[in-house]
Each structure stands twice: as structure tokens, then as C-alpha cells.
Amino acid sequence: MKRIILLLCLLLLVSSCGFSPSGDSEQEITGCPYSCRSGSSGVELEILNPDTSIGDSEKRIIPAGYEFIPSLIVHDEGMSDADGEVCVTGLDSSTFSGVGGCDCADYYIVVEEEEDYFLNDQVVDIFPGYGVASGTEGDYLMTFINRYKYKTYAVVDACLKQDPADKEGCSSSGSILDVSSSAPLTVKSVDQTITRPGQGTNAINLILTYEVSAKGNAGSGLINDEVLFSGLCYDPNDEDPWIDVKFVILNQEYSCESIQLIAGEGTGSCIADSIITEGSSGEYLFEDQSTHQGYLEFSYLWEDIETVEFRVQ
Secondary structure, eight states, X not given: OOOOEEEOSOOOSOOBOOOOTTSOOOOBOOSOTTSOOOOSOOEEEEEEETTTTSSOGGGSEEOTTSEEOOEEEEEEOSSSOEEEEEEEEOOOTTXXXXXXSSEEEEEEXXXXXXXXXXXXXXXXXXXXXXXXXXXXXXXXXEEEEEEEEEEEEEEEEEEOOSXXXXXXXXXXXXXXXXXXXXXXXXXXXXXXXXXXXXXXXXXXXXXXXXXXXXXXXXXXXXXXXXXTTSSOSSOOOOSOOOBEEEEEETTEEEEOOOBOOBTTEEEEEEEEEEEEOBOTTSOBTTTTOOEEEEEEEEEEEEEEEEEXXXXXX
């Protein structure tokens, strides 16, 4: 398949997002941290042919005896890169010659961290043309499947302190979620707890628990990674899809517990272990008892399905 690559807002190779206690290094990332806006949108379809902006299916006319080429625009309305494809299915080959069981076109959208995010649009119009047989007038249905790899970011203000029992400054337990990025999967809550690996140690463990929720639109949901670019219009894997999670703070990355959704909801936990609290000279690195920004990154494959009615005449 032909891959269309759209590089929108590509400025430099480095996007300034990471945090370090000394302030002398930055972490390269693409996407949300730390200028996030909330919401529940990912990559949305605007179907141009058949024209879904017309409410009455009788006015969505595909002429008999001519070529019909599905056409659409994908809008990345969230805050993550999107590597995906749109597939069409459901057309009868006796009416539409050249139809395959599942015809797909790829797209790839890259966003860079900016002060403001722009709407990322891409036209997808490389579907094969289907010959519409004469004498086949009537109403028909076709299905558009939009599936893509995506990420949700949860920016947090974590409390790091030498002594978790110290009541001064920030709280060593409780909610720390600042904002969840705009995406079909939303982070509802993030809570923290600080523990000490042992008495006399110069490190702490930061334990996170998190809760996520998927948007409840009909025909939308998580699917397994191997379906993308498989040439299939269905998920042959009977297992529930997994969401991969990692946590980044102080320019360190920690692997977290992968999670699954039950009735659109999911929970998990993560441990950022052995965060050093003392410098080489014995000074406290977090003596100001302040909070420090970090983020959770949730990676998954999302699918939206839309069925369109039109008329051949």
C-alpha cells in the first residue's frame, strides 16, 4: 500500500519537554507534555464521498455506470502522533467491480510540541476506483473503519521529599493529576504514595495508581496491535487488547503495569523506585518540598467504525 506522510509543524529535532533537577538537560518527545489540553478526541473522519454532510441518503448519489472512488479527510484533533489506516468494506462486488474484501489506505501524522496545537488534516483519497454497474439502482451501505496507534498523556505534579512522614510542604500521598491529554482514552485519576526502601537510605519509591476511561461512542474501542496493516477489516484475536504504560519523571523512564479495559474502564499501578534524594555531598535534592512535573504515557490501538448509506441511480 502507498503510505502518505504528513509532517505538520515539524520545526527542529528537539522538542523541549523533559525536566531535570539541575535544569541542564531536556528530553526529546513528540506530543503532549507539558502543554496539554483536555478532551476526548483522537483522529476523526470526514467522509467526502459518499458525502456524509448530507443528511438524507437519497441525496448521496453515486451515478450508475460510472466510477466510484471513496474519499475522506482524517483530522487529528488530539495531541498525539497517529500511525493508521482507513479501510472500506461492505460493498457488493456484483454491483461495484474491483471491490476487495477489505480495501485500506494508510496515513501517518506527526505533531510536535508547540505553544498551541493546530488541527492536523490529511486527505486520504488513494482508494481504488470501483466501477458501478448499470441497472443496479437502489440504496446501499458501506462501512469505513479508522484504526490507528495513539497515545494519551497524563501530566502530573508529583511530590518528592526525603521524609514521606514530613507534614511540611507538599503532600506525600493523594491526587497528583494535572491534566489528561485530548484522546479517545482519558485518564480520570492519578494518585501517589511515597515509601522508603529502608531506614537510612538516600532514596524513595514513588508509587502511582491510575484510572482510565474510554469514550463511549458506538463502534469505537481498543483493538489488538496486529490488526493494523494486516489487510483485515476485523480483529481475529479473541483476547482483550492491552494498553502499554510508562512513567517519566526527572528524565528517567519507568515501565508500568499494562492494563485492559472492562466496560470501558481500567486501572493500574506503577513504581518509580529508588529515586535518589541526596546529592554526592549529602545535600537534599528536594529540600524545598515542592512538586515536580512528570507524565504517564498510555500507548494503544484505537478503532472507529462508521456505516454510511447512499443511493445508486
